[in-house]
Amino acid sequence: MRKEYxxxxxxxxxxxxxxELRPKRPRRKKISKFRFYFLNIFLGVVILGIIAAIFxxxxxxxxxxxxxxxxxxxEEDLKNQILNDKYSFNSVYVYLKSVFKPVEDIPFxxxxxxxxxxxxxxxxQIEQKSMMAYVMSADGENQVYFDDDGVVQEISTLHVDxxxxxxxxxxxxxxKGETLxxxxxxxxxxLSMTKYIKKYDITASAIYFDEAGNLYITYGDSIQxxxxxxxxxxxKVMRLSxxxxxxxxxxxxLHLEDWNTENTDIVFEKAE
Numbered sequence: 670m671r672k673e674y675x676x677x678x679x680x681x682x683x684x685x686x687x688x689e690l691r692p693k694r695p696r697r698k699k700i701s702k703f704r705f706y707f708l709n710i711f712l713g714v715v716i717l718g719i720i721a722a723i724f725x726x727x728x729x730x731x732x733x734x735x736x737x738x739x740x741x742x743x744e745e746d747l748k749n750q751i752l753n754d755k756y757s758f759n760s761v762y763v764y765l766k767s768v769f770k771p772v773e774d775i776p777f778x779x780x781x782x783x784x785x786x787x788x789x790x791x792x793x794q795i796e797q798k799s800m801m802a803y804v805m806s807a808d809g810e811n812q813v814y815f816d817d818d819g820v821v822q823e824i825s826t827l828h829v830d831x832x833x834x835x836x837x838x839x840x841x842x843x844x845k846g847e848t849l850x851x852x853x854x855x856x857x858x859x860l861s862m863t864k865y866i867k868k869y870d871i872t873a874s875a876i877y878f879d880e881a882g883n884l885y886i887t888y889g890d891s892i893q894x895x896x897x898x899x900x901x902x903x904x905k906v907m908r909l910s911x912x913x914x915x916x917x918x919x920x921x922x923l924h925l926e927d928w929n930t931e932n933t934d935i936v937f938e939k940a941e
Contacts, residue, residue, distance in 0.1 A: 837878030897926030
């Protein structure tokens with residue numbers, strides 16, 4: 670005999686069925702505050718960079734260039750040597766180039782610095798090489814410029830005003846960065862003379878060595894000074910610095926060649 674059982678089915682409610690059948694919408698990912706601010710700052714920087722680039726390119730075109738410390742070149746010549754590429758119309762570019770990759774091997778120029786006056790105006794400050802005087806090369810074509818230590822700074826056909834010409838000595842094969850190739854006694858006498866002239870602030874236009882090694886100085890266009898050999902050179906130049914102001918406007922020869930500690934006479938022979 671079969672038993673009858675009551676079967677109760679737990680069926681889902683209609684609302685629940687519809688809810689499960691309804692397609693689920695994808696959940697939106699929330700952006701963290703850090704990412705939000707980072708993206709905004711990044712975009713702001715990019716926009717400012719673009720604006721700055723446009724301003725630098727369009728608003729910093731050089732209209733005026735001035736120089737300080739240059740006594741050798743015509744300004745236009747020096748300008749062409751420094752502003753020497755297609756981007757050198759821009760003051761920011763010229764400044765950055767002078768800091769990170771300056772133009773090198775400009776004759777007579779040790780270094781230079783670019784100073785902003787305005788976005789369209791710059792000043793180029795020149796530091797020239799130290800030069801005391803010059804001699805002519807053996808072929809007579811070049812001027813050999815040297816410093817206080819007798820080291821050759823430049824070899825050029827360009828004449829630099831305000832420097833003494835040293836004549837009566839021959840430089841056969843001058844090389845930049847090396848000492849003048851002359852006899853040691855001549856070099857010592859020359860360097861001593863130029864040192865004392867500088868010390869006592871005497872503006873000589875030329876120094877001459879004769880075959881016997883005697884020294885002569887030309888002061889201005891009218892006074893010749895005979896020094897004789899290099900003995901007592903410091904004492905002679907010191908006395909010369911006292912005498913020269915008294916000879917202003919005169920023409921003639923000042924004799925110091927016989928001066929020594931026992932013979933202190935100094936004779937000025939006026940030109941007729």
